[in-house]
Amino acid sequence: MTSANGNAAGQPKDTPLFHLQGIRFQRQGRDIIPPLDLSLQRGKVYGLIGLNGSGKSTLLNLLARQLAPSSGSLLFEGKSLEGYGDKELARRLAYMPQFTPPADGMTVTDLVALGRFAWHGTLGRFSKSDDEMVHSALAATGLLTYASRPVDSLSGGERQRAWLAMMVAQDTGCLLLDEPTSALDIPHQVEMLQLVRRLSRERGLSAIVVLHDINMAARLADQLIALEQGRVIAAGPPEDVMREDVLARIYGLDMGIFNHPDTGAPIGFVK
Amino acid sequence: MANLASTSPTTTPTVPRPPLSGLGILPVSLLGLALLFATVRVMLGSPASPEQCDLACRLDTVAFSYSLLPRILMGFLAGGALGLSGVLLQRVLRNPLAEPATLGITAGAQFALALATLHVPVLLVFGREGAALLGGLIAVSLLLALTWRRGLDPIAVVLAGMMISLMSAAATATLIIFNGDYVFSLFVWGGGSLVQQDWYPAQVIAAVFVLTAMASALLLRPLAILGLDDKSARSLGLAVTSMRLGVLGLATLLASIVTAHLGIIAFIGLAGPAFARLGAQRTMGQHIAAALVISAALLSLTDSILALTIGLDYDRVPAGAVTALLGGPLLLWLLPRLSMLQPGEKPTSAAQAAPAIHAPGKILLGLAIGLALICVIGLCVGRGPDGWHFSLGSQLADMLPWRLPRLIAALSAGALLAGAGLILQKLTGNALASPEVLGIGASSGVGLCLLLLVAPFASPPLKLLCASVGAFIGLGVILLLSRRNGFNRERLLLAGVAIGAFASAILSAVIAMGTPVSFQLVVWLSGATNDITLSGALAIAAGVVVLVPPLILVARWLDLLSLGDMTARAAGLSLAPARGVLIVLAALMSALATLTVGPLSFLGLVAPHLARLLGLSRGRGHILASLALGAALLGLSDWLARMLAFPYQLPLGLFASLLSGPYLIWLLCNGRGNSR
Numbered sequence: 001m002t003s004a005n006g007n008a009a010g011q012p013k014d015t016p017l018f019h020l021q022g023i024r025f026q027r028q029g030r031d032i033i034p035p036l037d038l039s040l041q042r043g044k045v046y047g048l049i050g051l052n053g054s055g056k057s058t059l060l061n062l063l064a065r066q067l068a069p070s071s072g073s074l075l076f077e078g079k080s081l082e083g084y085g086d087k088e089l090a091r092r093l094a095y096m097p098q099f100t101p102p103a104d105g106m107t108v109t110d111l112v113a114l115g116r117f118a119w120h121g122t123l124g125r126f127s128k129s130d131d132e133m134v135h136s137a138l139a140a141t142g143l144l145t146y147a148s149r150p151v152d153s154l155s156g157g158e159r160q161r162a163w164l165a166m167m168v169a170q171d172t173g174c175l176l177l178d179e180p181t182s183a184l185d186i187p188h189q190v191e192m193l194q195l196v197r198r199l200s201r202e203r204g205l206s207a208i209v210v211l212h213d214i215n216m217a218a219r220l221a222d223q224l225i226a227l228e229q230g231r232v233i234a235a236g237p238p239e240d241v242m243r244e245d246v247l248a249r250i251y252g253l254d255m256g257i258f259n260h261p262d263t264g265a266p267i268g269f270v271k
Numbered sequence: 272m273a274n275l276a277s278t279s280p281t282t283t284p285t286v287p288r289p290p291l292s293g294l295g296i297l298p299v300s301l302l303g304l305a306l307l308f309a310t311v312r313v314m315l316g317s318p319a320s321p322e323q324c325d326l327a328c329r330l331d332t333v334a335f336s337y338s339l340l341p342r343i344l345m346g347f348l349a350g351g352a353l354g355l356s357g358v359l360l361q362r363v364l365r366n367p368l369a370e371p372a373t374l375g376i377t378a379g380a381q382f383a384l385a386l387a388t389l390h391v392p393v394l395l396v397f398g399r400e401g402a403a404l405l406g407g408l409i410a411v412s413l414l415l416a417l418t419w420r421r422g423l424d425p426i427a428v429v430l431a432g433m434m435i436s437l438m439s440a441a442a443t444a445t446l447i448i449f450n451g452d453y454v455f456s457l458f459v460w461g462g463g464s465l466v467q468q469d470w471y472p473a474q475v476i477a478a479v480f481v482l483t484a485m486a487s488a489l490l491l492r493p494l495a496i497l498g499l500d501d502k503s504a505r506s507l508g509l510a511v512t513s514m515r516l517g518v519l520g521l522a523t524l525l526a527s528i529v530t531a532h533l534g535i536i537a538f539i540g541l542a543g544p545a546f547a548r549l550g551a552q553r554t555m556g557q558h559i560a561a562a563l564v565i566s567a568a569l570l571s572l573t574d575s576i577l578a579l580t581i582g583l584d585y586d587r588v589p590a591g592a593v594t595a596l597l598g599g600p601l602l603l604w605l606l607p608r609l610s611m612l613q614p615g616e617k618p619t620s621a622a623q624a625a626p627a628i629h630a631p632g633k634i635l636l637g638l639a640i641g642l643a644l645i646c647v648i649g650l651c652v653g654r655g656p657d658g659w660h661f662s663l664g665s666q667l668a669d670m671l672p673w674r675l676p677r678l679i680a681a682l683s684a685g686a687l688l689a690g691a692g693l694i695l696q697k698l699t700g701n702a703l704a705s706p707e708v709l710g711i712g713a714s715s716g717v718g719l720c721l722l723l724l725v726a727p728f729a730s731p732p733l734k735l736l737c738a739s740v741g742a743f744i745g746l747g748v749i750l751l752l753s754r755r756n757g758f759n760r761e762r763l764l765l766a767g768v769a770i771g772a773f774a775s776a777i778l779s780a781v782i783a784m785g786t787p788v789s790f791q792l793v794v795w796l797s798g799a800t801n802d803i804t805l806s807g808a809l810a811i812a813a814g815v816v817v818l819v820p821p822l823i824l825v826a827r828w829l830d831l832l833s834l835g836d837m838t839a840r841a842a843g844l845s846l847a848p849a850r851g852v853l854i855v856l857a858a859l860m861s862a863l864a865t866l867t868v869g870p871l872s873f874l875g876l877v878a879p880h881l882a883r884l885l886g887l888s889r890g891r892g893h894i895l896a897s898l899a900l901g902a903a904l905l906g907l908s909d910w911l912a913r914m915l916a917f918p919y920q921l922p923l924g925l926f927a928s929l930l931s932g933p934y935l936i937w938l939l940c941n942g943r944g945n946s947r
Contacts, residue, residue, distance in 0.1 A: 086840070087843040093841075101833075101835040104702075106830075110830075110889055110890075114827075117842045117843055122824070122825060123824060
């Protein structure tokens with residue numbers, strides 16, 4: 001369960017969503033990600049956890065092709081990630097950066113409609129099906145009533161949902177989210193993660209989510225992957241990772257576990 | 272300047288301590304070198320022994336003791352004074368890019384001197400120094416007034432300084448145009464020539480320099496505390512505001528006095544402190560001393576090398592021009608190494624959230640009507656010796672050859688500037704980006720200027736080509752630099768300001784040579800459109816017809832890019848080609864517009880903002896509204912520039928900047944404050 005190569009899903013299925021072999025990322029001669037092997041399956045929600053600087057954001061950026069690996073091979077749906085065209089990739093893979101920029105003067109609908117770029121392109125008409133996709137994305141994220149509000153006038157949680165709606169409108173099979181809850185208070189964190197989980201269930205989406213909070217991650221994810229200095233130090237379903245010895249390794253702290261009084265799910269705490 | 276070249280590679284970005292550690296090897300060796308060169312000059316210049324002296328050798332003796340010796344001394348004195356001024360400004364503003372030239376102090380002093388000489392001689396009651404000091408103080412006060420509410424934020428300070436110095440330079444250029452060749456020598460002087468005729472200026476500068484240096488030595492401790500943030504300084508018991516104002520006053524005094532006697536010598540005040548920082552960790556006193564010594568040595572070295580290599584003709588090339596050429600690259604090299612600027616600040620967002628808009632069509636229609644109205648006014652309403660006229664029919668036909676070209680040129684240039692500004696703002700995600708702020712106008716001026724140097728009577732298409740190449744290179748360098756810094760928005764602005772300062776320095780250097788090209792450049796700098804022909808105007812209009820449709824077609828790129836590279840890439844936009852197309856468009860648009868109205872109007876900044884305030888902030892609506900507003904504003908400016916000072920015509924570029932300047936000021940004072 002904590003195998004070093006992070007064969008997180010157990011048995012291999014047909015083609016994995018992502019297949020990383022010897023992926024390495026260096027900055028200024030320093031390994032941010034040392035050679036890493038990893039395989040991620042379709043249709044699952046993965047939670048990437050670890051301390052600050054453990055390389056989880058970098059790994060997500062590599063998967064999203066926002067960064068290019070220094071060496072190694074990275075297959076996405078069985079094909080080299082490098083080989084995808086920009087629009088081709090954007091039809092399969094949606095990514096939300098950790099810090100979403102101000103959406104200068106755009107309404108929620110404007111922002112979500114930008115998600116359709118990969119489908120209609122620079123000059124193509126914004127078709128009826130594009131329109132329907134936007135509508136369904138707004139509906140799925142509960143934003144229909146906010147559709148004509150300026151994005152910058154929304155609260156943090158609503159804004160984050162608007163960005164998620166844009167990813168949904170992109171109509172991809174895979175969502176990559178970099179700390180989508182970092183700026184939210186606890187109720188909105190829960191709401192956001194439930195939304196991601198529901199979308200994944202309803203639409204059969206795969207999702208890879210970088211998260212700070214181990215308990216939130218355990219609630220959300222089918223599989224947890226813990227990184228330390230770019231290495232996978234623990235991986236598996238939440239119940240395997242949520243153990244005192246494993247948490248102690250991840251966080252370098254004396255951690256304890258108790259079970260949620262209602263659900264029985266394991267909850268980590270600092271001793 | 273082999274020393275500059277050889278010191279820069281020895282430092283790597285990650286290692287703050289260069290091999291030259293220890294206490295001040297760099298300053299000492301530079302000073303030694305400068306002294307060596309100076310000695311050589313003294314020996315070469317010293318006249319024959321006085322026994323067998325005829326008239327010619329007596330003249331030599333006079334030239335030696337009243338020109339060469341004071342000049343050599345002046346190199347050290349002025350350099351030291353500028354270095355001290357720069358290091359004080361940097362300390363007190365906590366801004367590693369501050370120096371008299373980047374803050375507009377020298378340009379302000381220069382404008383005050385020109386104004387005093389030409390129109391207000393009473394200002395010269397206290398000598399050139401008094402007038403220059405007044406100008407410098409006004410520039411600093413303006414700078415403080417603009418940025419005080421932003422807590423003297425480094426970026427805001429540098430931007431405001433850039434604006435002040437651009438506007439002062441254009442105003443000086445205007446004075447010169449109105450007064451003809453008579454004052455042209457002002458510009459020659461403005462290039463920072465060290466030529467001396469007696470000991471008086473050296474004595475004045477020496478006196479001020481010594482007094483200020485002593486004052487700074489006494490103020491070492493408070494200066495060190497000012498290096499912390501204001502709250503800590505205050506809690507340590509320092510009267511922050513009065514201390515800051517006092518030191519600013521000292522620095523302004525130094526810079527103004529030097530400017531009064533030598534003209535603008537840019538970047539020396541920047542180079543000294545920057546190189547001094549390369550040395551080992553010094554105490555602040557040592558840092559100030561090192562900065563001072565390095566600056567003095569650098570200016571003296573520059574002058575000596577000019578004197579020894581070019582020979583007798585070297586007065587043609589003022590030292591200030593050379594330091595400016597060296598300073599631009601220095602500034603660019605410095606940018607990635609600035610740790611004092613906090614890059615973690617929130618990105619610059621729009622001045623304020625745009626109102627939600629339901630009827631973009633109506634607003635666009637309104638803008639079109641306004642534009643048509645301005646055309647009618649521009650063509651039909653005029654002023655004669657006997658009052659206002661509304662001309663129609665045959666009277667209008669008589670006027671058209673005069674008014675039509677100017678109107679067409681103004682409208683087209685306005686639209687092009689707005690388009691370029693819009694592209695830059697969206698491309699960089701920075702609400703303050705524009706051709707003027709990023710120095711692209713000035714870069715295209717450099718292209719133009721180099722062409723004119725080779726071929727003074729080049730054809731308009733060739734001028735456009737060279738201006739475009741200049742703009743393109745300038746923009747390319749800025750984007751490359753800021754890309755290396757991960758497209759940090761603040762750094763992008765700084766890189767732009769650096770490019771602009773560099774380009775302006777080249778321009779003033781060429782202008783200072785006093786050739787016929789200079790006058791052409793001065794006219795261009797002030798943005799005068801008096802002598803535009805109909806065919807010239809139509810050519811610019813053709814530029815609009817060619818460049819605007821592609822911009823409208825790629826409206827979606829602009830929306831995506833305004834959300835940042837990551838989002839744009841994730842949405843499937845191919846960044847490199849999209850950016851390439853947009854950069855070419857922006858460069859062509861700025862070059863064409865700048866060729867017509869000069870580098871100064873600030874319309875490229877203002878028009879997209881106004882469109883956003885009207886509620887059109889994305890897609891084609893924003894593009895069309897910006898273009899219409901740009902055209903309307905410049906059309907209106909043109910008419911006003913012709914009417915206000917009738918029968919004189921004000922230069923369009925300068926006048927337009929006076930219209931848009933207040934908006935920029937408001938943006939600096941309030942707008943960005945809200946985004947925090």
